[in-house]
Amino acid sequence: MRRPAHIRFFLLLFLASFACLRAAAAPQSASTYGPLPVFELHSGFWINLHHTLYHEARQLTAAATASEKGGKSSAPVMKTSPDAKPTLTSAEQKIWDEAVAYYAANFASKDPLFTTELIQLKNQLGDFEDCDELSGRNRRFCDAGLQPKLAQVLEAAAPVYRAHLWPDHDRANRRWIQRVSPLVIEQGVGISERLADIYDTHWPRQKIRVDLSAYANSSGAYTTVDPLRVTIASLDPRNQGPEALEVLFHEASHGIAEPVQEAIIRECRQRDKAIPRDLWHALIFYTTGEVIRPILASSDVAPASHSGSVPGGGYTPYAVREGLYARGWKDYLDVLQRFWQPYLDGRATFSDAIARMVSSL
Numbered sequence: 001m002r003r004p005a006h007i008r009f010f011l012l013l014f015l016a017s018f019a020c021l022r023a024a025a026a027p028q029s030a031s032t033y034g035p036l037p038v039f040e041l042h043s044g045f046w047i048n049l050h051h052t053l054y055h056e057a058r059q060l061t062a063a064a065t066a067s068e069k070g071g072k073s074s075a076p077v078m079k080t081s082p083d084a085k086p087t088l089t090s091a092e093q094k095i096w097d098e099a100v101a102y103y104a105a106n107f108a109s110k111d112p113l114f115t116t117e118l119i120q121l122k123n124q125l126g127d128f129e130d131c132d133e134l135s136g137r138n139r140r141f142c143d144a145g146l147q148p149k150l151a152q153v154l155e156a157a158a159p160v161y162r163a164h165l166w167p168d169h170d171r172a173n174r175r176w177i178q179r180v181s182p183l184v185i186e187q188g189v190g191i192s193e194r195l196a197d198i199y200d201t202h203w204p205r206q207k208i209r210v211d212l213s214a215y216a217n218s219s220g221a222y223t224t225v226d227p228l229r230v231t232i233a234s235l236d237p238r239n240q241g242p243e244a245l246e247v248l249f250h251e252a253s254h255g256i257a258e259p260v261q262e263a264i265i266r267e268c269r270q271r272d273k274a275i276p277r278d279l280w281h282a283l284i285f286y287t288t289g290e291v292i293r294p295i296l297a298s299s300d301v302a303p304a305s306h307s308g309s310v311p312g313g314g315y316t317p318y319a320v321r322e323g324l325y326a327r328g329w330k331d332y333l334d335v336l337q338r339f340w341q342p343y344l345d346g347r348a349t350f351s352d353a354i355a356r357m358v359s360s361l
């Protein structure tokens with residue numbers, strides 16, 4: 001029941017956007033692009049409402065903590081983009097505030113990436129994105145099986161969100177999809193095969209579901225497994241421009257790079273060493289960056305003036321641009337360059353590269 005609306009969404013998207021976008025570059029028909037390979041990109045109402053409430057609840061609790069400590073406090077009132085001027089009636093404001101308060105009391109202290117309750121809720125809301133209710137009151141198949149109080153909070157907040165923020169959020173999501181899609185269509189299969197090859201595994205046969213949401217978690221994107229699903233914040237400045245492609249494949253790598261983590265653990269066990277914290281994560285940042293770098297450097301889709309691009313058409317990978325190596329991963333970058341890069345270049349084996357990295361740390 002999800003798919004037909006989804007296909008309609010893509011048809012509209014391709015016809016409306018890619019036709020114009022690509023017609024300027026090359027006289028090709030829109031159908032050349034077909035559906036996206038590798039990923040299935042969504043802009044769903046409930047998942048966006050959920051992350052927006054979570055985002056505002058986090059702001060509310062942070063403001064409360066700051067005021068307890070004597071710092072500046074500012075109670076959040078539904079505001080997102082600088083040009084958005086929501087004018088809520090007092091009744092709407094009351095409903096919205098109650099929903100944010102519910103999220104503050106129940107979810108704000110929990111991590112969407114590590115809390116089973118939040119992972120399941122996010123997945124359920126994604127599954128029911130085409131429903132205009134969650135309790136099954138009007139349509140039985142729209143019973144999402146949520147706790148009655150939570151379903152009530154979300155259903156009450158829905159019309160307020162739909163009237164004031166959702167149009168902007170949905171537009172931002174679709175704009176993000178529209179910008180990244182030409183690169184995914186051109187390069188997606190090749191990148192997925194290369195990454196699976198590097199990680200000594202297979203790319204999932206099914207397309208990976210990616211939910212675009214105005215907000216996600218503090219990292220701006222996160223991935224949960226079983227089922228493998230990616231959530232990306234479309235308003236996050238770190239995810240914009242051609243870098244979107246790297247974010248997409250970095251997140252997907254969370255779902256497929258298990259053999260690397262297993263190999264690191266095996267090597268550590270053999271050497272009776274502590275497992276280097278986040279080495280696996282640094283490795284997938286490094287690898288995605290290095291696989292994407294030549295593609296974006298030579299791509300005519302990447303605007304040269306963007307922050308991720310450097311003069312001369314180069315591309316700065318996410319972990320470098322966001323200073324991740326500089327903030328505690330300097331040793332990791334060193335071993336990745338010395339021992340993992342030769343593997344990427346075909347001059348070392350997977351197990352040798354991992355063994356050398358682990359023994360050097």
Ligand SMILES: [Zn+2]
Binds near residue numbers: 250254281
């Ligand atoms: Zn990551």
